[in-house]
Amino acid sequence: MTNTPFSGSCYPEKWVIYIEMMVEGYTLPKIAERLEIQISTAFYWRHKILNSLGSLGFNQLQGSIESDETFFQESMKRREILHRKPKKRREKDTKRDISNQKIAVVVAQDRIGNSIARKAGTGRVKAEEIDAVIG
DSSP states (O other), X not given: OTTSTTTTOSOGGGHHHHHHHHHHTOOHHHHHHHHTOOXXXXXXXXXXXXXXXXXXXXOOOOSSEEEEEEEEEOOOTTSXXXXXXXOOTTOOOSSOSSOXXXXXXXXXXXXXXXXXXXXXXXXXXXXXXXXXXXX
């Protein structure tokens, strides 16, 4: 288990069930309850798995590629906000439509079915940002 997300784990027998539940879309509290582990442990394991998958580099797009972007409200949980006034939950942005208050996520898919979705920046997406995301 050296150089895997499982290395150093006190519960190697629980990892298979954890991954199955993660793939099936269970929430962290439900996974933690079922496996009798702390939510913080479940959160840490999820990030170990996602970082390992991200480092594999298997999401290489080939051939014809279709892409689009989507925008989400900026979330600054537990961080000091310097560039704007803090917002309450479900509070609308001060600017409408696409602005630097929105996070741009580029989503691309090839004809085979490989897809990627990555943060491209804030505000309107530039060609350089798309190139950096899609490669």
